[in-house]
Amino acid sequence: MESSYSYTVKRMRRKSLKLFITDEGEVMVYAPVRVDDSVIESFVSKNQKWIEEHIENVARQNSALEEHVRSIRFLGQDIKVVTGEVMTAVLSSNGTLIVPDTTVQKERRLINDWYRRQAEAILTRRTEHWSEIMELYPENIGISNARKRWGSCSSEKHISYSWRLIAAGRDEIDYVVIHELSHLRYMNHSRAFWEQVGSYCPGYRECEKKLNDLSKYLKVTGWSR
Ligand SMILES: [Zn+2]
Numbered sequence: 001m002e003s004s005y006s007y008t009v010k011r012m013r014r015k016s017l018k019l020f021i022t023d024e025g026e027v028m029v030y031a032p033v034r035v036d037d038s039v040i041e042s043f044v045s046k047n048q049k050w051i052e053e054h055i056e057n058v059a060r061q062n063s064a065l066e067e068h069v070r071s072i073r074f075l076g077q078d079i080k081v082v083t084g085e086v087m088t089a090v091l092s093s094n095g096t097l098i099v100p101d102t103t104v105q106k107e108r109r110l111i112n113d114w115y116r117r118q119a120e121a122i123l124t125r126r127t128e129h130w131s132e133i134m135e136l137y138p139e140n141i142g143i144s145n146a147r148k149r150w151g152s153c154s155s156e157k158h159i160s161y162s163w164r165l166i167a168a169g170r171d172e173i174d175y176v177v178i179h180e181l182s183h184l185r186y187m188n189h190s191r192a193f194w195e196q197v198g199s200y201c202p203g204y205r206e207c208e209k210k211l212n213d214l215s216k217y218l219k220v221t222g223w224s225r
Contacts (some may be wrong), residue, residue, distance in 0.1 A: 005051055007044055009037075015092070017043050021054040025062070044178050054222065057220050064222035068104055069111060072097060073217065074118070076169025081111070089114035108222075112163075119143050119166040126177045136184040136201060150176045150211060153183035164223065168214055175207035 007027035017040065018030040044051070071078045074097075084098040089110045092098050095175075097114070099107050120143050131137050139152070142160040146152070151161045159180045165173060175220055177198045186193035197204050218224045 005044065005048070005055075007157060009040055019044070019047055019051070021051070021058050023058065023062075025055055025058045027051055027055070057216075061222050061225070064220065065108075065225070069099075069107060072111060072115075073167040073214070073221075074115075075122075075166065076172070077140045092119040106118050115166055116143060116163045119161065119163040122166060123161045123173070123177070126173055127181070130174065130177050130181055130200070134178070134181050138181070138184060139181045151180040154189075155187060156185055159184075164215075164218055167218060167223070168211060171203065172207045172214070175201045176211075177206050179204070 002083050003083055005027050007029055009029045009031055011031055011033050014030060014032055016032070017035070020028050020030075027044070028059055029044065069081045071080050073079075079091075080096040081098050082093075082098055083101040086100055088100070090098045091114075094173055095131075097111070099110055102110075123143065124141050127138065127141050137157075138159040139157040140159070142158065143163050144152075144160045146160070146162040147164075149162065150165045151159065153159050159182075161176065165176055168176075175197075179197055182196045185196065194204075201207065215224070
């Protein structure tokens with residue numbers, strides 16, 4: 001089978017092949033210095049389906065970034081975004097997000113700031129809530145711009161959440177909070193760790209699935225850059 005994509009190979013000191021799509025929609029392969037071209041070729045062929053899907057996603061993402069935002073995901077719900085006489089993004093009493101009439105880029109920035117403010121308030125509250133129940137207390141709670149993880153917990157007991165988590169439903173948020181707080185007792189993903197998570201959040205597997213779907217949604221709607 002011949003691959004129908006042109007791709008760029010970058011040779012480097014690494015042990016395995018890595019395939020990815022750049023933000024411009026280019027197919028890139030990172031390859032170990034000595035691996036044969038034919039191996040790379042068949043690797044790309046084998047991953048055609050993945051490539052197609054991801055090129056499509058990057059294209060959707062790029063066009064989303066050029067358009068005004070019409071709706072956003074917040075606490076698991078899609079809320080409408082409308083323009084109005086406001087200086088910054090404001091949630092109206094009927095549940096729509098009002099933004100000023102401005103450029104696409106500025107609008108995204110304002111919505112992003114709004115997301116972060118919500119994330120800080122809500123995720124802090126949920127962490128304090130579960131801290132009391134679990135009797136596990138972080139040193140502090142922060143909001144990050146992490147793209148690949150919803151939360152993290154350091155050995156200094158610092159818990160941080162990606163602001164993107166605020167797009168998730170309440171059950172998924174609570175799962176991530178319970179997950180990170182559990183790391184205050186177990187700094188690993190051992191059986192004991194998962195038993196503790198499961199005792200506070202029996203549906204955690206379902207939550208993980210929903211979070212995976214959410215990260216795909218955030219990607220194609222341009223919120224993961
Ligand atoms: Zn973990």
